Amino acid sequence: xFDKMKTLDDLFGMQLKDLYSAENQLVKALPKMAAEAKDNxxxxxxxxxxxxxxxxxxxxxxxxxxxxxxxxxxxxxxxxGLIAExxxxxxxxxxxxxxxxxxxxxxxxxEHYEISGYGTAAHYAERLGHTExxxxxxxxxxxxxxxxxxxxxxxxxxxxxxxx
Ligand SMILES: [Fe+2]
Ligand SMILES: [Fe+2]
Numbered sequence: 001x002f003d004k005m006k007t008l009d010d011l012f013g014m015q016l017k018d019l020y021s022a023e024n025q026l027v028k029a030l031p032k033m034a035a036e037a038k039d040n041x042x043x044x045x046x047x048x049x050x051x052x053x054x055x056x057x058x059x060x061x062x063x064x065x066x067x068x069x070x071x072x073x074x075x076x077x078x079x080x081g082l083i084a085e086x087x088x089x090x091x092x093x094x095x096x097x098x099x100x101x102x103x104x105x106x107x108x109x110x111e112h113y114e115i116s117g118y119g120t121a122a123h124y125a126e127r128l129g130h131t132e133x134x135x136x137x138x139x140x141x142x143x144x145x146x147x148x149x150x151x152x153x154x155x156x157x158x159x160x161x162x163x164x
Contacts, residue, residue, distance in 0.1 A: 104154060122141055
């Protein structure tokens with residue numbers, strides 16, 4: 001439980017903690033998802049995003065330090081659930097092609113969750129005048145959006161057709 005939140009600043013801090021937990025859970029899950037991908041482009045894409053995710057964590061830590069805010073100690077339950085579903089997917093019996101399509105579906109759910117979280121946090125930061133934090137959050141948001149776009153292109157132009 002958090003202390004009583006009285007201002008948007010308090011809510012901003014809570015959102016940062018949630019993102020921090022989400023990213024830390026994800027950084028452990030992504031290599032397992034990459035290992036499961038059979039298509040080279042998909043595997044490399046997930047691996048690249050695992051690297052980016054380490055930067056996302058570093059940026060949140062930089063913001064936490066600048067704001068004198070402890071980010072650890074909270075668990076993002078939504079990401080727990082999304083990762084649990086991803087694991088469930090990977091345990092299914094499926095052809096390589098269908099598994100790749102399913103991995104993209106799971107990954108895009110995760111990306112959309114992150115896009116929502118970073119969009120909100122970046123907007124709060126701007127409104128609250130935390131200019132540096134806003135810039136860092138926007139940078140991460142862009143990487144999440146680009147990852148989602150790449151996954152979308154891969155699915156629509158290539159992977160889904162193979163899974164038919
Ligand atoms: Fe991220
Ligand atoms: Fe992400």
